Amino acid sequence: MATVPVFDPRRPDGHADPYPLYRSMRSLAPVSHVPSAGTWFVTSHEHCLAVLRDARFSASKGQRLRLRRTALPPSMLTTDPPDHTRLRRAAAPAFEPAAMARARTWMAPTVAAGVRDLCHALGSGDEVDLVGGFARPLAVSVLGSFLGMDPPELPELADWGAAVAVNLDPFADPDTDGHAARQMQQMLERFADHLHARSLRPADDALTVLARAHTAGALAPGDALSTAGLLMVGGLDPLTDLIGNAVAAMLGTPAARLESGGRLRTVVEEFLRFDAPIQFTARQATEAVELGGQRVSAGDNVVVLLGAANRDPARFTDPDRVVPDRRTNPHLSFGAGPHACLGAPLARMFAELILEALPRPLPSFTAGPTPAVRRPATVPRGYQRLPIRRIAGQA
Template identity: 55%
Template sequence: MTAPAYDPRDPGILADPYPAYRALREHDPVHPVPGARLWFLTRHRDCLTVLCDPRFSARQGQRLRQRRTALPTSMLNTDPPDHTRLRRAAAPAFRPGALREHERWLAPLVGAWVLRVREAALAGRETDLAADFARPLAVRVLAGFLGLPEDDLADFGGWADAVAGNLDPFADPARDGEAAMSAMCDRFADHLFARSTTPRPDAFTVLARGHLEGLLAPAEAMATAGLLVVGGVEPLGDMVTNAVAAMLAEPGRWRDLADAGGPPARRAAEELLRIDPPIQFTARTAGEDLVIGGRSIRRGDGVVPLLGAANRDGAKFTDPDRLDLGRRVNPHLSFGAGPHSCLGAPLVRLFARLLIAAVRGCPAEPRPGGAGPTRRTGAVPRGYASLPLRWS
């Protein structure tokens, strides 16, 4: 059989990549792009190998991005030892003790926003989950995590919208995105300077401490704060909309989740993260000649682990296309793996568990709204521009 074609920018694949992933896994799991030194990986074991093997460079992998503007130096586009240093400087913000402090304000915030949805349900109003709930809540979560004051929220939401394109490897941010990043970093610089003398339990304080300890240059501290925004706000909102859309596609799953005696929140959160992750792929470059999945990869070849495909590999997951909120064994790759695994994963998991706790016991059940959902056109992150819901 002729190997199936795959292009992550194809509108059909943007709408639903999973049939293409399945076809590649079955017929050409280490898939070469004709005329390019580029490979797509679809099996869990191959993706995991590349993510954990230091012979594959994340820094060189960023050269696969089709854009005219260079990204600032950050954990996203560095290899050890620089990556190790940058990660060590930011890691204290995500440790269990720090997250327990954030949970003090995060739990009531999530509860209050879920209450808004319940009120809309009781009133019979249609709700756009993306625009009215997930996106503004994600802005507030990241703003609180960083330590932004309430007065900065309006500006921050606009900046986060404008800079979101930095995560898409096929998008070249417009000038307003570059201007927004500059304005955001100017404001962040003020907060970082203030935290160097007046620490608080927030991420700005962690980054300011990293600078004072010599782990971060000023530009690196700013780039790390910017990365938290670019890699946090939109994917966090997309996690919510993708999860709800997945439950809408399988009748009964919302009732399973909302039932007070439903599956443990931790298991349900991991399964909702697995089934349709916002970050569908990442990129590496081979540092030497080697073999992956029986195919010869040459030094300098680009390799793209398709994380969304790995998450539905039947060799690793039982009934992989089914949403099983009680799934016990769930080694998904939604946060990547290895040295570059997502540093923010503990915050995302906490947020997901708090959301599930907040909807437990909710009598209303969402149904698709009249206007129908609209996916965003970008490849990364994968999410919804609009997800209208009505409530039974």
């Protein structure tokens, strides 16, 4: 019997392109136990979805797989019901359809201005760093406004985001000099000031939603702060990487094919499936469970490889190719079940507005002469630098 390869996102080959490894693992054993890692790895769409929907797999206990010494504070990401249900319900009004419709009124012109600046910069024919020159500044602006931060605070927000994002990466080196912890403390202190101000002067933003939940007794002060921190840490890099990964995929996809995709949402969903910022999530079984013909014992760790599920040929036709008009697309890039990403509507609208703002016909981009650089973090998956330029003589 063939030995199932071990998933290690820190390996250079796996970090650059994990999909061949996913394919090998899925074909040999979609649910496989690796004794050296003391962990089950799940790679098929069917079984990943089953774990995410099954309350017997604990997200809270799954945090024990983190190699970092610093534990994440209690939040929607690190708790199970009933705490998870309470925290999620308190933040949910910020992402309801009516709230998203109101956010669209200010987000659309913000995104359009950013796209115009990008197209102007590309017009010279010189290369532009898509990440540093467009995706990250735009994500900071949009997320800051969504939370309710003041424009002069955005540079600080960007600095905090860069420092504290390491907390999402379960394999990152410990914060030996305490820089990330200090930046996190500064960020939370600022959020505390805003939450107090919103309790006196409500506004139409996410921090007001959390302030109201605290006033109503649904959130303790620490809960409100940790939730605000999660919205920041869990939003900034994934929004940036959603755009960076999508553009990287576009570089190999003719603009005409993207145009033929029809609805913007359809194209966005395909980019989300093809190379998702969040590639895996961890759980721990709280009781014995049969999964894919295997017995997962109580206390066993389980890693759900979302990126592998999104390329499962049993669920997706031609999974290793961008198909802009893919009509059936049940990807797991936002998870599933009780822990499905609450911020998914914001991310989808952000990406759709960018596509909507691009000139028609879509401009043709190509990779710049400077090599692209992947961010060293394993979570989220994205680029530190992605140089692009417009193809001369094309729209």
